[in-house]
Amino acid sequence: MARHRLLDFNNELLTCIAGHLELEDLKNLSQVCHRLAVVCHSDAVWKEMLINKFGVGYKMAKESWKEMYTRKHDDPQHNRICPHLSDVNAKCLEPYIQRYHQVLNWLPKNLNCRTCGQNQQDAGLCLYIWQGNTRLRCRDCAYRYHASIPGRHGIMFRMNVLQMYCFTCSRLLGESRGDQSEAEYVDHLLEIITRDSELGRGAMERRKQCMDERQLYAHDCDRLSVLTSGQYFFVDRMWICSWFLRLCDGKVGVGPIDNTALADENGRLNPSARPRGAFSGGFSIVTPELWNYLVETYGLLGPAFGAEDAQGPAYDELHKAIDNWGLT
Numbered sequence: 001m002a003r004h005r006l007l008d009f010n011n012e013l014l015t016c017i018a019g020h021l022e023l024e025d026l027k028n029l030s031q032v033c034h035r036l037a038v039v040c041h042s043d044a045v046w047k048e049m050l051i052n053k054f055g056v057g058y059k060m061a062k063e064s065w066k067e068m069y070t071r072k073h074d075d076p077q078h079n080r081i082c083p084h085l086s087d088v089n090a091k092c093l094e095p096y097i098q099r100y101h102q103v104l105n106w107l108p109k110n111l112n113c114r115t116c117g118q119n120q121q122d123a124g125l126c127l128y129i130w131q132g133n134t135r136l137r138c139r140d141c142a143y144r145y146h147a148s149i150p151g152r153h154g155i156m157f158r159m160n161v162l163q164m165y166c167f168t169c170s171r172l173l174g175e176s177r178g179d180q181s182e183a184e185y186v187d188h189l190l191e192i193i194t195r196d197s198e199l200g201r202g203a204m205e206r207r208k209q210c211m212d213e214r215q216l217y218a219h220d221c222d223r224l225s226v227l228t229s230g231q232y233f234f235v236d237r238m239w240i241c242s243w244f245l246r247l248c249d250g251k252v253g254v255g256p257i258d259n260t261a262l263a264d265e266n267g268r269l270n271p272s273a274r275p276r277g278a279f280s281g282g283f284s285i286v287t288p289e290l291w292n293y294l295v296e297t298y299g300l301l302g303p304a305f306g307a308e309d310a311q312g313p314a315y316d317e318l319h320k321a322i323d324n325w326g327l328t
C-alpha cells in the first residue's frame with residue numbers, strides 16, 4: 001500500500017524525498033522497482049543531498065552534483081566550501097545591486113559608514129547581504145551586525161574591491177584557499193552585481209587582474225624553481241612587498257617599480273644587495289615572464305638587473321645569501 005502511494009508522486013517529489021535519505025536507505029529504495037532505481041541513481045538526488053546535509057547549493061559547471069557532494073563530504077569545517085554563500089542568489093541580490101551602483105556613482109564622496117560614521121575612503125564600504133538590508137557599513141559594523149543575532153549567516157560584500165567574506169567561516173570566499181566551485185559561484189554572483197554598468201564591469205576586470213597577479217606572485221616570485229632555472233630578474237623588495245599586500249587587499253599594484261636602491265654608484269647591481277627583508281637594498285627574484293609583465297604593466301624606474309649582472313667573485317656573498325634563503 002505504502003509503495004503504491006509513493007509511486008503516485010511525480011519524479012520531482014520522489015527525488016526530493018530520496019535526497020533526505022541516508023545512503024543505505026537510498027540503496028534499498030533503488031531496488032524496489034525500475035522507476036525508483038532511475039530516480040535514486042539520478043544526479044539530481046545528489047543535489048538534494050548536498051543541500052539537505054551540507055546546505056550547499058552550488059557546484060562547478062563542468063562537474064556532476066555527485067562529484068561536488070563527495071568533495072563537500074571531505075570538508076566538514078567549511079575550510080574550502082562555504083555553505084552560507086548558498087543563500088545568496090540573483091533574486092536576493094536585487095536590492096544590493098541597486099545600492100552598489102548608487103555607491104559607484106557617488107564616488108569618491110560620501111563614503112561614511114551609516115552606523116559609526118567613520119569615513120571608508122580607503123577601506124571601502126561594505127554591504128552585509130542578509131534579508132534585503134542594504135545599509136552601508138564599515139567592516140567592523142558589518143561584523144557587529146552579523147554577531148548581533150545568533151545563527152545569522154549573511155555574506156559581507158566589500159564594494160570597492162569586489163570581495164565576498166564569510167564571518168562564520170572566517171575567510172574570504174572564492175580565493176586561493178577555497179574550492180574551485182566556491183570561486184566559480186563567487187564570480188557568478190559578482191558578474192550579476194557588476195554587469196549593468198561600465199564602472200561595474202571595469203571593477204570586475206580589475207578584480208580579475210588582481211587574482212591573476214596573485215597566481216603569478218605564487219608561482220613566479222621567490223620560488224626555488226625561479227632560482228634553479230638560472231634565468232631571473234632582481235626586483236626591489238619593498239616594491240614587491242607593497243604589490244603583494246595590495247593584491248591581498250583585492251587591489252592591483254602601484255607603479256612604477258623602483259629599482260634604484262639595488263644599484264651601486266657605478267649603476268651596477270650592488271654586491272651588498274641581499275634577498276628578502278623589507279629594507280632598502282633588499283630584493284626578490286622573479287621569472288623573466290613575471291618581470292616582463294610587471295615592467296609592461298607598472299613601468300620601471302632605475303635599472304633592470306638579471307642573473308647575468310651578478311657574475312664574478314664580487315657577488316659570491318650575494319649568491320651565498322640566496323642559497324641560504326630557504327626558498328621552496
Ligand SMILES: [Zn+2]
Pocket residue numbers: 078082083084085166167168169170
Ligand atoms: Zn561561510
Ligand SMILES: [Zn+2]
Pocket residue numbers: 113114115116117118137138139140141142
Ligand atoms: Zn562603522
